[in-house]
Amino acid sequence: MGLITSVRGFKDILPDETGRWRHVENTARRIFSSFGLREIRIPILEKTELFSRGIGDTTDIVEKEMYTFEDRGGDSLTLRPEATASIVRAYLEHHLHQHETVSKFYTMGPMFRRERPQKGRYRQFHQINVEIFGSADPRTDAELLLMLVLFLGELGLPGLQLEINSLGCPACRPVFKERVIAFLDAGRDDLCADCRRRLDTNPLRVFDCKNEGCRRLVVKAPVILDSLCDECAAHFADLKRYLEALDVPFVVNGGMVRGLDYYRRTAFEVTTTALGAQNAVAGGGRYDGLTEQLGGPDIPGIGFAIGVERLISLLPADEDFAERPLLYIAALGNEAADFAYLLSCSLKKHGIRTEMDFDDRGLKSRMKRADKLGCRFTLIIGDDELARKEAPLRDMIEGGQRTVTLTDPAELALELGRYAANELPAARHGNNNDNQ
RNA sequence: GUGGGUGUAGCUCAGUUGGUUAGAGUGCCGGGUUGUGGCCCCGGAGGUCGAGGGUUCAAAUCCCUUCACUCACCCCA
Structure with missing residues (x-):
């Protein structure tokens, strides 16, 4: 076929899915905000050096699995494979550590890895990231985990388990x-x-x-x-104590490791039993050495990343995030259609999501359309209604109909809002032979 | 990067040992009421069989190449 397709490993997120995405994102914003986090937005492109220095160019991670290319100026640039390094960079570059002793950030957006795509691992994928700088206190760790578990629980994910471990420090x-x-x-x-x-x-x-x-x-x-050395052991013991005090269930997994050297002390993962081998939904840890490694002062940090695609795949399937129109206008005949068109635009200006079609078809076909679109109400306008300036409004859920006047769009918009909120008496049934 | 699987209608998939006009379900459009949706019944539209080449009288079917998708490995920030 001659169609141009998307780049391998890059996916479109179509309107049928974006409702779920917004739900996840909105929930994250709400909960993170109540824990005092503030949003930071960082570029998706960075100098390659940021990642090679942050991640460590030891492995072939840097060479093979990053989206790296040369700019016209000769700089080596990389599409961010993760957010932490960029956030640390922004934090240091803007001297944010001199504005406040503790900084709490979250961000969300696409990341890029040039791997062979497979289940749940695309070349562009999305993460929600949280980073907290300036506190080495285990209470910070515990609070972060509380927030993470709260967030995932709020989304209704099944079979969650928090696993924690300590990775020690450069001493031990x-x-x-x-x-x-x-x-x-x-x-x-x-x-x-x-x-x-x-x-x-x-x-x-x-x-x-x-x-x-x-x-x-x-x-x-x-x-x-x-x-563990004494300090690390104490930190871990305190973390467990605070988690218990906060009623955050966890299991200690002494086998959990992190590939990267900059991780210190607390490491954690949230897994779900609802997945197979790739069961990690979120992961993170403390990285007290990272700011120094990137050329800044030594500032403790801790954070986590959540894989959004995987998270969304775990959302309860029965939840419905579709946004439906409130009103469909079924217009019959040219004059009525012109009137209906102007009315529909007026209603939209008043915040009422209104749908209509411009092609001339029978009422039955119109009703099917309204049903298909999931409209709450259908307003039927033909020549008679046009002349009388009032029309039947059909409740597509209850099946009844009531008469509304068409003279004032603002008034009609208010009326529709009240009907939708069930603030007015239910519509009469029996206007037609439809309610058996 | 390595290995396996799959490419047929918008979507999910049938398609026999190669054989006439490539099917079903669902979705879409229409009809069953000249102005009333959902359920039901009937009808219709919709396919370069991923692409290119080869074998053959004949290829969706066999062979080669290629592309895409997919699963796993490697790796996982």
Whole structure:
């Protein structure tokens, strides 16, 4: 076919779906706002260096899986693969840390990764991000998690579970890492080929392997929680205490790791039993070293990201987010149609969503249209109604009809609003042979 | 990047060992009441069978190439 299609891995979000998106976004705004977060909007394009320095150019993440290209000026630019680095950049660039000791941000929008598309992983995908700077206090961690769980619960997601872990800090994590590597290396023969490679590139990833042999080995491996320094252990203990006090259910998952080095202490994921292997809905953690790594002062930070596509796929299916017209005007004949057209525009100016069609068809076809559009009311205007300046208004839900006058659009708009809100008595039934 | 699966009507899919005019459901349009929707009944429109090439008297069907979609692997910020 000769049609131009969208770019691979990029998806249109059609009007039938956008209602769900807005519901998610509005809910996020409302809840985040009550926790004192403020919205920040950042560019989708950044200098590649921001991500390579933030994420660490150790792996092929940077080289292979980012949307990177060269600008005409010769700069290497990258479509943001995540939001945290950009938010940190904006935070430092505008010296926001000098305006307030604690800054709380949220943002939402598209991210880009040049991976092969698969279920729930597109090249353009969407995240809701939250970042809090300036507090290393475990109460901040707990409050953040409370907010996250509240948000997901508010959306009605089933089977949610919060998993937490501590990843230690530069004082204790390297020690642990050494011990793990030594342990895994000793059992190298039991590892799968992938994990033997990971041992050199990213040893902690072995914990995520699904392979039988690897799993058996991993369960006997040293646990980070046993290796925490006193400060990290205290932080984690406080976090758990506050979560309990806040009635936020959680489980400790000592095997949860993060690939990136800048993560410190608290790491968490929210999973759902409603999905298969890819069950993480949200994830995040504390990244106290990141601001310094990006050239700023040492400011503690913690945040999370929520995958919106996955979230939306989990929304209860029976919820209906469609926005329906309030009124359909069925006009019969040219004169009536002209009058109806002007009336419909007047009503729209008064905030009444009104639909009509311009092609000349029978009333039955009009009624079907009104039904199809899900209109609450249908106003029927023919020559008689035009002459009398009053017309039958049919309630498409209850089936009854009442007579309304057509002389004053403003008055009619008010009347329709009141009918819709059921502030006026129900319409009479039996105007026609329709209510058996 | 590697491997598997699938491409037929707007959508979901049938289509036999290659054989005449490619089907169903749903949706769309119309009729069943010359002015009353939903349920039901009837009718209609709608397809370069993803694209290109090959084999054959004959290809949606077999072969090759390519593209797209999809699932998994790798990786996961």
